[in-house]
Amino acid sequence: MGKARILIAEDEQNIVESLSFILNRAGFDVDTATDGTEALDRVRRLPFSALVLDIMLPGMNGFDVLRAIRSDQKLAALPVIVLTAKGQAGDRRMAEAIGASAFITKPFSNAEVVAHVSRLAGGVGGR
């Protein structure tokens, strides 16, 4: 069994670099997408154990991506961890209503990200 594969959908390159690095170190395979359309296309074509999804994505935003995932029978069970900004309670409620599996509030700690991803993606090699 290979490593669990995680997709990070985030448009800030520096955040992507750090997230990729810490998830790699925690034993995950990491793939990245920098806009919503690309993220949706990627999860439709490839098997992922979890998606880390930013809300403020260019083009198709995080809500739209999540909505499309939840209405797609094949993807409905994919764990999606949503990145929201501190103080944006409305975003969080909205993502909760659409079916987010977990939330991480920016600015987050790296340990928090690893803990959520490990729990939802079934740990290393847990696919």
Add this chain to the structure above:
Amino acid sequence: MARNLTGLKIRALRRDRKLAQGELARRVGISASYLNLIERDKRAIAGGLVDRIAAELGVERSDLDGVAERRVVASLEEIAADPELASGGGHPGPAEDLVGRNPAWAALVLRLYQAWLDQNQAVLALADRLNRDPFLGDSVHRMLTNVTSIRAAAEILEADDALTPADRRRFRSIVATDAQKLSGTAHALLEFFNSAHMRVRSATPAEHVDAFILATDNYFPELEAVAADFLAADRTPDAAKEKLPDASSRFPPEATVAERFETRRFRLLKQALQPVVAEPIQALVQSHAALVSEESRTLATAALAAYAAAAVLMPYEHFLEAAERWRYDLDALSRLFGVSYEQAAHRLATLHRPGAEGVRFAFMRTDASGYVTKRLPLPRLPLPRYGNACPLWAIHAAFQNPGVSARGFGELPSGEQFLFFARAVEKRPSSAAAPRHLLSVMLACAAEDAGRVVYGDGIDLGKAMAPIGTICRLCPREACGHRQEAPLIT
């Protein structure tokens, strides 16, 4: 039931003049015990006696009859009923006692309350400004992004001893570049807060006009009198007397200049009234304490000119009689008086002549985006100026079916119940070349008055009371499915 204040006023003035009860009684030809009963409001006081007492105390009769004081009492009762201030402490007792014994303190309490309301509005305005300003929203987002990036990279640098030199350089560089971006954003924010346009006034000119309208009860006897004289002299200009023209000329084809017949007539009438109303209007706006700025006086002048024109088109007694007879049916009233739906609705919100009052209505008008373009609040029904009204109000539903009344009962978190009815009307005749200009006009009255109003008919009051708010930010109904924003105070 409001108590009579005459007795309390007599006692206060008598004491002020260091006059014994027996002495005043002797001078006006009544017994001391009778005066005692009058002063304690245990006996009504006849007109002739009021005049004699007023003469002995050296005041005008109008100083004793208590009209102004009754207004103060009503305002104090509103304070006592304000759910944010009452907080279960029980009613503080009759406001008449305070007004009668210590009018200066009563006035001070009212000023304090008004200042508190103003400050609340200022806080709301500021919160709204901060929430809605795209520059601020964008800056905060950028700062959060930079901080997130810096924190993640810094944690990697701190925690991971086994970093390759290349990774170490990479994450150091991320910290450095994002720290630089962060300071740039912080700098721009500081500039923004320092710039002059960020100043928030505690009250806008429109709010001063609101205060003016509330203080005067939106009823202006001076202008009603001018309107009555104007009608008696039949000085209405021919153009404004025009009967409804036939359909072909009613909607001229030029889309941009088209004006409704009723709007045109109203405008012409305002012009014709100008020479006779200018002076009384100036006297009203110059003397009123609420109108503190030139801008607020200009706004109030325009509102009063419209008031006078409405008083000519819909003379008080006739309009009130028709309104009661047709149970406030705005279609019937606009047909009878040849005015627009909105003009009739606005006039209904002015029927406050003491002794000849109609149902009390709040009036509100918004465009399709919810922007409030006109408002006349009721003391217990605050109408929003900042932020949109509760989406459950009829004023929004009216846009779904223009020309048709949307109506319903609603209960505010304070427990106050109201009947709301609204209609979206076209501001000017529409044409293919221009988008339809719809405005929703809403009236609201206390639920207990709904029986007098045709718009309350056929609704089962027991079942149809919807839990509503004023605006999301001030509404404590946390579980409401229509909530868009978290409440400011929980």
